[in-house]
Structure formats: structure tokens, C-alpha cells
Amino acid sequence: MDYIYSLVTQTGIHILLGLSVYTVALTGQVSFGQQGFYAIGAYVSAIATTLWGVPLIPALLLGMAVSTIVGVLVGFPALRVKGLYLAIATFAFGEIVRNGLNIVYYTREVGGAEVGPVGPEGFRNISNFNDNGWTTLDVMILVVIIVAVVLVIYAMLERSRLGATMRAVGADELAAATAGISVVWIKVGAFAIGAAAAGLGGGLYAHFTTFLSPLAFGLSVAIIAVAYVLVGGLGSWLGPVAGVLFFLALTEGLRFLGEYRMMIYGLAVVIAMNVRPYGLIDAKLMHRLKDLLGSRAQSARKET
Amino acid sequence: MLGSLVDGFLFGFSYALIGIGFTLIFGVMQKFNLAHGPTALAGAYLGLAVYRLSGLVVPSYLLFAVAVTGAGAIGWLVYQVCFRFLPKEYELAPLMSSMGMLILIEEVISHLTDAQPFEFPNPLLYEAFEFEFGDIILRHDYLLLAAMALAVVGMLYYLIFHTRLGLATRAISQQPVAAQLCGARIDRVNEMVFVLSAGIAGATGFMVAMTIGTIIPGLASVMTIKGLVVAVFGGLGSVPGAVIAGLILGMLEAETSYLFNATIRDIVAYLVLFAVLVVRPTGLLGKRSLYQ
Numbered sequence: 001m002d003y004i005y006s007l008v009t010q011t012g013i014h015i016l017l018g019l020s021v022y023t024v025a026l027t028g029q030v031s032f033g034q035q036g037f038y039a040i041g042a043y044v045s046a047i048a049t050t051l052w053g054v055p056l057i058p059a060l061l062l063g064m065a066v067s068t069i070v071g072v073l074v075g076f077p078a079l080r081v082k083g084l085y086l087a088i089a090t091f092a093f094g095e096i097v098r099n100g101l102n103i104v105y106y107t108r109e110v111g112g113a114e115v116g117p118v119g120p121e122g123f124r125n126i127s128n129f130n131d132n133g134w135t136t137l138d139v140m141i142l143v144v145i146i147v148a149v150v151l152v153i154y155a156m157l158e159r160s161r162l163g164a165t166m167r168a169v170g171a172d173e174l175a176a177a178t179a180g181i182s183v184v185w186i187k188v189g190a191f192a193i194g195a196a197a198a199g200l201g202g203g204l205y206a207h208f209t210t211f212l213s214p215l216a217f218g219l220s221v222a223i224i225a226v227a228y229v230l231v232g233g234l235g236s237w238l239g240p241v242a243g244v245l246f247f248l249a250l251t252e253g254l255r256f257l258g259e260y261r262m263m264i265y266g267l268a269v270v271i272a273m274n275v276r277p278y279g280l281i282d283a284k285l286m287h288r289l290k291d292l293l294g295s296r297a298q299s300a301r302k303e304t
Numbered sequence: 305m306l307g308s309l310v311d312g313f314l315f316g317f318s319y320a321l322i323g324i325g326f327t328l329i330f331g332v333m334q335k336f337n338l339a340h341g342p343t344a345l346a347g348a349y350l351g352l353a354v355y356r357l358s359g360l361v362v363p364s365y366l367l368f369a370v371a372v373t374g375a376g377a378i379g380w381l382v383y384q385v386c387f388r389f390l391p392k393e394y395e396l397a398p399l400m401s402s403m404g405m406l407i408l409i410e411e412v413i414s415h416l417t418d419a420q421p422f423e424f425p426n427p428l429l430y431e432a433f434e435f436e437f438g439d440i441i442l443r444h445d446y447l448l449l450a451a452m453a454l455a456v457v458g459m460l461y462y463l464i465f466h467t468r469l470g471l472a473t474r475a476i477s478q479q480p481v482a483a484q485l486c487g488a489r490i491d492r493v494n495e496m497v498f499v500l501s502a503g504i505a506g507a508t509g510f511m512v513a514m515t516i517g518t519i520i521p522g523l524a525s526v527m528t529i530k531g532l533v534v535a536v537f538g539g540l541g542s543v544p545g546a547v548i549a550g551l552i553l554g555m556l557e558a559e560t561s562y563l564f565n566a567t568i569r570d571i572v573a574y575l576v577l578f579a580v581l582v583v584r585p586t587g588l589l590g591k592r593s594l595y596q
Contacts, residue, residue: 030396077582084336084395085590088536089581091529092574099574102567120567219525223403230400263411269404270385277390277397 005136009208011248012143016201017221018228018240019154023194025229026163027187028170029082033074033090034198035221036097037067039214041199042206043101043117049128049207050115051108056128056207063203064196071195075188094222101214122213126206143204150197154237166190231272233279235286242280246272307440308562309555314446315515316554317453321508322527323534323546324456325501331477331541332497335395338402339382340505341528342409345521347375347506348424348513349413355425364427364514371510372503378409379502383495392490406528414521421520424513449511453547456504460543469496477541537577539590549588 017038024031045063048054054062074093081089107116117123129139157163168176169186177183206212224247232243250268254261276282325340351367351374386401428445435442464470472493475483484490509527513519534553538545553573560569580588 030399078578081581081585084330084399084540085536085581085585085587087336087399088532089578092533092578092581095574096571096578099567099570219529227400227403230396259415263408263415266404266407266409266411270401270408273386273397273401273404274389277394 002136005140006208007248007252009136009140009143009204011244012140012147013201013205013208014224014228014244014248015147015241016150016197016204017225018232018244019150019237020194020196020198020201021225021229022234022237022240023166023190023197025234026166026170027190028173029079029187029190030084030087030226031090031191031194032087032222032226033092033094034194034225035217036090036094037071037195037198038202038205038221038225039094039097039101039212039217040067040070041202042212042217043104043123043202044199045203046123046126046206046212047106047116050110050126051106053110056132059128060200060203064199067199067202068192068196071192072188075191075195076184079184079187079191091219091222094217098214098217101217117212120214122211122215123206124211126210126212128207130210139208143208146200146204150200151237151241158237162189227269230279231269233276233281233285235279235281235283239279239281246280305559305562308558310440310442311446312555312558313551314442314450314554315558316551317450317547318508318512318515318550319530319534319553320547320550321453321456321504321511322531323538323550324460324543325505325508326531326535327538327541327543327546328460328497328501328504330535332473333387333494335387335398336402336532337382337386337498337501338399338528338532339386339405339409340402340501340531341526342406342413342524343375343378343382343502344505344509344512344527345519345524346378346409346413346509347371348509348519349417350374350506351510352422352424352513352519360425364425367425368507368510372506375506375509376499376503379505380495380499382502383498387494387498388491406525410521410524413524417521419521421518423518424516426514426517428514429517443515445511445515449515452507452511456507457543457547463500464543469493473497533573533577536587537580539587541591542587542589545587545589 017034020034020037021031024034041060041063043063044066045059048059048062049056078086078089078093101117102120104117105119107114107118109115113125115123115125134142165176165181165186166189168179168181169183173183176186228240228243228247230243231246232241233239250265251261254264257264272280278284322341322344325344326336329335329337329340348371351371354370355362355367382402382405386405387398390397390401426445428443428448435444435447462470464473472483472488475486475488476490476493480490512523512527530553534549535546537553538547538549556576557569557573560572584590
């Protein structure tokens with residue numbers, strides 16, 4: 001059972017990562033740098049719990065806050081850059097963070113052992129869950145609750161004026177600006193929200209794995225986070241969730257293939273993009289779903 | 305200090321060549337081909353395979369030809385599988401499909417080679433193949449790499465400005481619809497440009513493998529990253545931009561790793577890239593009108 005619990009936990013954390021790319025993508029931009037915020041959230045909250053003795057939830061919020069602030073600071077200059085140029089600029093940010101972690105040394109003696117990030121060797125013994133006697137099931141429940149709350153917030157965001165504004169900027173910046181939308185603020189805001197989601201995911205990841213290494217925040221995380229969104233689709237917040245589940249099904253379902261697994265994985269992505277180029281849950285499918293649900297609701301009303 | 309600068313300058317030509325591959329495809333299609341790095345590496349591996357299977361007798365220039373044609377064929381395949389049938393106006397779908405292709409090619413290579421590093425034949429790696437000027441040593445293979453890069457740029461210049469294919473390419477990159485109305489076949493031109501850039505990738509992969517001396521499957525994604533960085537740094541769609549950016553990146557990396565270490569080198573390189581993009585959002589020589 002522990003295996004299933006940690007699988008669910010990982011899925012939840014990756015949904016947060018996918019949502020962070022999704023938020024930026026709503027405004028029409030692709031970011032290959034969300035793993036940088038993920039790393040910042042992870043390191044900050046882990047330092048808070050292990051070195052400073054801060055309780056878990058405030059530590060997670062602190063990690064979120066710091067990555068949000070960094071998100072705004074990076075977002076302002078970076079969003080001058082657009083499209084595929086921005087994809088590379090944000091990737092540069094992610095790599096700066098990852099390489100920066102290689103020169104972060106900050107250890108302190110806690111309970112007779114030296115803990116803290118040690119440059120390229122990483123950050124061992126993030127034992128908050130263990131110290132407080134949490135089982136894998138408890139961790140899973142915590143992550144599920146947090147992810148559920150975040151998803152509800154996203155569902156509300158999507159129906160709100162802000163969500164519509166973000167989509168408007170994504171669809172046509174010039175038209176949105178003409179309609180009186182402050183394009184810069186919406187884009188920086190989306191960047192900040194995305195950074196917050198990634199920071200939260202990073203904090204959970206740090207405490208779940210108990211060990212952080214700068215190597216864990218490289219290109220592969222950047223690619224998979226973007227893949228969740230593009231394979232899942234940009235039609236609704238269900239898109240990144242579908243993307244995460246798609247890749248989860250691939251990695252778990254193809255285990256029997258042994259060393260051929262990653263080959264088939266690559267091939268599956270190629271095929272998925274040929275069959276559904278706009279992602280599994282694209283705008284068209286969402287319209288159809290809404291029509292379906294809408295007409296049902298109407299017919300139900302007629303009957304009564 | 306000066307020696308590492310010269311080495312960096314010469315090795316920068318390999319960055320320039322990879323960047324050119326990305327910039328060419330972006331020029332006609334406004335898309336990224338993430339499978340470009342693996343294509344280059346696959347070319348090098350094909351050359352290596354011929355070399356080893358023939359009992360280490362085939363001369364390097366023939367292996368080079370194998371690498372170029374093999375990579376060209378792989379590029380054609382990548383175009384068919386990852387680009388041709390996807391919506392033309394949506395640049396993110398082929399970004400993902402070519403990412404899948406990147407994983408696929410890298411995994412096939414790892415599988416066939418058991419992920420072991422392989423030594424790559426380099427006929428120019430002896431002391432006799434060096435020029436010495438004081439404490440600056442010029443390796444012949446680096447010089448050959450630079451010469452090849454210049455030859456490729458010359459060839460591209462001729463192709464783009466003096467042939468019908470080049471005319472069609474330029475027309476499509478300016479006005480796809482109008483170009484089509486004038487009889488340019490977009491699919492055909494895209495295909496040709498793809499095969500051309502894949503051929504250049506094969507040549508680059510071969511030369512890089514030769515100068516490094518050993519190859520591992522992991523080089524594929526490294527090449528993709530370097531190529532993207534160079535193409536964006538120089539300005540997408542601009543061949544001279546890619547060359548300048550490649551040379552700058554080569555020198556910058558050589559100098560910073562000489563003075564500090566690999567971590568500082570990467571931080572500095574990406575900081576410079578970020579700063580350049582913030583000041584000039586379309587790279588050094590990129591055209592504003594093309595993309596904004």
C-alpha cells in the first residue's frame with residue numbers, strides 16, 4: 001500500500017508543477033523555468049523546517065512566498081521577451097537557479113547532526129514528517145487536501161473575471177490591451193501565481209523525498225512540466241491534471257517493457273501530439289462538454 | 305588565458321553550426337525542432353558504427369559522408385513524424401512531438417550502445433597535427449571544424465541567395481500565403497530545409513564527436529540546449545546571428561571555466577543570455593517584425 005500512497009503523493013506534487021506551467025501558458029507564454037521556482041520552494045521550506053525549526057505549514061507558505069517574490073522580480077524583465085524566446089529565457093533562469101544551488105552552503109548543527117544544503121552534494125535528512133511520526137498515508141492525505149484546495153482555487157479562477165482576462169491576453173495581447181486590460185500586470189500576475197504553485201509543490205516534494213539535490217531540478221523537470229500542459233491541453237485546469245495522469249499511466253503501465261520503456265514513452269508522446277495536437281483536453285472539447293452539460297441542465301429544468 | 309580564448313573561439317564554431325540548424329528551421333517554419341541535437345548525435349553514431357563494423361579501416365572522410373547522409377535521412381523522418389501532419393499555426397505541438405522524438409532517438413542510441421561511452425576515431429589527434437605560436441597551440445581538428453563551419457555558412461549563403469530553393473525559402477519566411485500563391489510548395493520547401501539542416505547537424509555531430517574524442521548518448525540533449533541557446537541568443541532566423549552567438553558563447557565558456565569552474569561557467573553563460581534577451585527581446589540580430 002505504501003507504494004500506492006507515495007504514487008498518489010507524487011502525482012499530487014506533479015499536478016502542482018503542471019498547474020504552474022499552465023498558469024503562465026494561459027497568458028500565451030511557455031515557461032521552461034518553473035523548475036527554478038520548484039527548487040526555490042523546496043530549498044526554502046526545507047531550510048525553514050530543518051534548520052530553523054519552523055512548523056511544516058508556515059514553512060510551506062514561506063517557500064511559496066519566496067518563490068512568488070522571485071517570480072515577480074524575474075517576471076518583470078523576462079516578460080518583455082515573448083513566445084519561443086521566452087521559453088529559452090525562462091530556461092536560462094531555471095539553469096541559473098540550479099547551478100546557483102551548487103554553490104549554496106548553509107549548514108547548522110541540529111540535534112547533534114550537521115544538516116543543511118551542502119552545494120552539489122545536496123540537502124540530506126529533511127526529516128520533518130519522520131520526526132513528527134507521519135506515515136506515508138498521512139503525507140498522502142495532506143498532499144491530497146492541499147492539491148484539492150489548489151484545484152478548487154483554479155476552478156474558481158477560471159470562472160472569474162481574472163481568469164477570463166488571462167485567457168484574453170493569451171488569445172490576443174493587442175486586442176486585450178485595446179480593451180483596457182493591463183497586459184503587463186496580468187502576465188506578471190500569472191507568472192507570480194505560477195511561481196507560487198511551483199513553490200508549494202517544491203516544498204511538498206522536499207519533505208516527501210527528504211533529500212534534495214541540484215541535479216533534481218534540471219532539464220528533465222522543465223520538459224516534463226511543459227509536457228503535462230501541452231499533452232494535457234490548455235482548455236481548462238483539467239488539462240494539466242489529464243497530462244499528469246497520462247504520463248503516470250505511461251510510466252507505470254509500461255514498467256513491464258523494462259529497458260524499452262523510455263523508447264515507447266517517447267513514441268507515445270509523438271503519437272499523442274499527432275492525434276491531438278492541441279492536447280487531450282483542448283478548447284474544443286471543453287466547449288463540447290459545456291454544451292453537453294448545459295443542454296442537460298436545460299432539459300432537466302424543462303422537465304420540472 | 306589567451307590559449308583558452310583561442311580554443312573557445314574555435315570550438316565556438318561547433319555551437320554556431322548547431323545554432324544554424326535551429327535557426328534555419330525557425331526561419332521557414334517559426335518552430336523549434338528539439339530533435340535536432342539527437343539527429344546530430346545519431347549521425348556521429350552512424351559513422352562510428354560503420355567504422356567499428358568494418359574493422360576500423362574506413363577512412364574518416366567516408367565516415368563523415370555516412371554521418372551527413374544518415375543524419376539527413378533521420379531529419380527527413382523527424383519532419384514526417386513530428387511536423388508534417390501537425391497544425392501549421394500552432395508552434396507548441398511540434399515542440400512537444402519533437403521532444404518525444406528526442407527521448408526516442410536518445411533511448412534507441414542508449415539501447416544499442418548499452419549506454420557505454422565510445423571512443424571516436426580522430427586522425428588529427430597527434431602532436432604533429434598542431435601549430436604552435438608561443439604558448440598558443442592550435443589543434444588541427446579545431447581548425448578543420450572552423451573551416452567546415454565557414455564552408456557551411458558560405459554554402460548556405462549561396463543556397464539562400466542564389467538558388468530557386470533559397471528564393472522559395474525567403475519568400476515563405478516573409479509571407480507564407482503569398483509565396484504559396486506564387487507557386488512555392490510549402491511542404492516541399494520545409495522538407496528540403498529540414499533535410500539540409502539535418503545534414504549540417506550530422507556534419508556537426510561528427511566533428512564534435514571527433515574533437516571531444518568520446519561520445520555518450522547524453523550529448524544529444526546537451527546539443528539541443530546549446531543549439532537553442534545559440535539560435536535564440538543570435539536572433540532566430542538569422543544565420544550570421546547564430547555564428548556570432550556561437551563564437552561569443554564558446555569564448556565566454558572557455559574563459560569562465562578557465563578562470564573559475566563549470567558551475568560559474570554555466571551561471572555566467574545563462575546570465576548573459578538572460579540579460580541579452582531582456583535588453584534585446586529578439587536576440588542579437590533577430591528581426592523584430594518577424595515575431596512581434
